[in-house]
Amino acid sequence: RKEVEQDPGPFNVPEGATVAFNCTYSNSASQSFFWYRQDCRKEPKLLMSVYSSGNEDGRFTAQLNRASQYISLLIRDSKLSDSATYLCVVNQAGTALIFGKGTTLSVSS
């Protein structure tokens, strides 16, 4: 089983849609969790950290389910500018973060 698994997509949605991405991780000792965004041919950039109680940042909501080893990202009212690849990232209390391969989102008008 891969350490961090994501549905690669692509997810093709119209503007204004709500879209959800899921991610599972294999190591139950994982301690911290993040969602990154990567635009084509650019570096990954932190979108948001994921907290145990769930957290929201504008149109973005992240959830963590430690029992199921599952992380989610919900994007409401999708914009064209949300088109990107979204990376699920896990820290297993080690020195390196573990990156999923990413889920590609394409928002169309």
Add this chain to the structure above:
Amino acid sequence: NAGVTQTPKFRVLKTGQSMTLLCAQDMNHEYMYWYRQDPGMGLRLIHYSVGEGTTAKGEVPDGYNVSRLKKQNFLLGLESAAPSQTSVYFCASREQLSNQPQHFGDGTRLSIL
């Protein structure tokens, strides 16, 4: 602050040539990383460092060497470049605390002919 700076941005090499990629960070981060990213493969960790003078192997270390002589700099070397090393290389750094994210440089696009 500049954050994480990578040089060069682009480079074309011939098979067998050597080169060094430089990563510099001005955030006083303890940890630094080198990744490569290839189409459909995601980010793969090459080497990393947990402090000045220390380095460790990641997932795909073969064909690369690294050095961390100064805390702010992390160098990635290719001693004898091969076409399989054509890739986009990203450097990242982060604070020591486990709940801190990584910050990335904007990448080096390397082609080996």
